[in-house]
Amino acid sequence: xxxxxxxxxxxxxxxxxxxxxxxxxxxxxxxxxxxxxxxxxxxxxxxxxxxxxxxxxxxxxxxxxxxxxxxxxxxxxxxxxxxxxxxxxxxxxxxxxxxxxxxxxxxxxx
Amino acid sequence: xxxxxxxxxxxxxxxxxxxxxxxxxxxxxxxxxxxxxxxxxxxxxxxxxxxxxxxxxxxxxxxxxxxxxxxxxxxxxxxxxxxxxxxxxxxxxxxxxxxxxxxxxxxxxxxxx
Numbered sequence: 491x492x493x494x495x496x497x498x499x500x501x502x503x504x505x506x507x508x509x510x511x512x513x514x515x516x517x518x519x520x521x522x523x524x525x526x527x528x529x530x531x532x533x534x535x536x537x538x539x540x541x542x543x544x545x546x547x548x549x550x551x552x553x554x555x556x557x558x559x560x561x562x563x564x565x566x567x568x569x570x571x572x573x574x575x576x577x578x579x580x581x582x583x584x585x586x587x588x589x590x591x592x593x594x595x596x597x598x599x600x
Numbered sequence: 601x602x603x604x605x606x607x608x609x610x611x612x613x614x615x616x617x618x619x620x621x622x623x624x625x626x627x628x629x630x631x632x633x634x635x636x637x638x639x640x641x642x643x644x645x646x647x648x649x650x651x652x653x654x655x656x657x658x659x660x661x662x663x664x665x666x667x668x669x670x671x672x673x674x675x676x677x678x679x680x681x682x683x684x685x686x687x688x689x690x691x692x693x694x695x696x697x698x699x700x701x702x703x704x705x706x707x708x709x710x711x712x713x
Contacts, residue, residue, distance in 0.1 A: 522700055533604075533690055533704030534643075541700060579642065585698035587658070588633065592642035 492517040496580045496591035503570055503598050511565040511594045513554075513580035522584030523547075523556050523563040528577045528593070537565075541584065570598045602627045604705035606691050611710045613678065613685060621676045621708045623691035629703070630696045632674040636660060637688040637707075646689075649674055650697040678710060686712050 496513040503509060515523065522541045526534040538547030543558035552567045563580060575598045580591040604625045613619045623632065630651050635643040645658030649668040663682025668674055674693075678685045688709050692702040 524701075526704075531707075533606075533706050534692075534702075535704070536701050539700055581643075583702070584700060587648070588645060588702065590635075590643040592640060 492521070492582060492586060492589045494580050494582055494589050494591040496578075496594050498592070499577075499595035501594060501596050503596070505572055505598055505600050506569045507598075509565070509567040509570045509574075509596065511578055511580075511596070513563045513565065513591060515561050515563065515580075515582050515589075517561075517582055517586060517589075519586075520558070521582040521586045523554070524581040524583060525552070525554055525563070525565050526579045526581060526590075528579065530576075534579060537578070570596070572598045572600055574598050604691060604693055604703055606689075606705035606708050608708060609706070611708055612713050613710060614713050616680045618677055618679050619710070621678070621689055621691075621710070623674045623676065623705060625672055625674075625693045625703075625705075627693060627695075627703065628671070629693035630671070631694045631699065632668065633692040633694075633702065634658075634664075634666065634674070634676045635690045635692065637690055643690065646676065685710055 493516045524539045525537040527537045538549040540547040540556035546555045577593045607622045633648045634646040647666045649655040652671045665677045691705040
């Protein structure tokens with residue numbers, strides 16, 4: 491079956507540091523790929539998405555590129571803020587049954 | 601405002617009791633989903649519905665049941681057969697099956713007394 495693997499957290503950074511959260515997937519064909527963000531006690535919100543190979547999704551300074559050759563969709567941000575502290579989920583979907591990674595907690599200190 | 605509502609925010613279940621979690625959307629979406637979230641486990645799919653009057657089991661359907669009699673509503677019943685129901689339950693919807701984005705409700709936290 492399909493699966494999504496993302497790096498375990500928590501990831502702890504100082505404000506303005508560079509962020510990378512790794513995500514790889516297993517699926518046949520070409521799923522759409524997503525990053526969702528969850529703030530404490532809330533549901534998930536879409537952060538960014540990419541629907542085909544080599545597409546780059548971006549939003550609020552976050553970026554991720556759909557790499558078919560490495561089956562990856564790593565999340566990056568050049569300078570994190572305290573307000574970015576949350577749990578980040580990588581997921582695959584589109585016409586596939588939705589599959590989520592386990593989530594990576596990000597803690598940003600002032 | 602369009603969106604997804606879940607109620608209640610907190611729900612307490614006694615041993616042997618069935619409880620029903622509500623999920624309503626006014627986005628005119630065809631597809632709806634139920635997920636269970638446990639610490640360190642991410643989201644696991646319980647049931648999904650591609651269209652009204654139709655639904656399929658997800659990865660962890662045992663001990664749960666759903667109905668989809670109306671387009672805007674997708675209630676989840678946690679039955680007494682679910683032996684470990686304590687979790688955060690999230691409902692989501694998308695425009696249709698295969699749509700790019702899911703929209704999530706705020707969640708219901710179920711606790712066992």
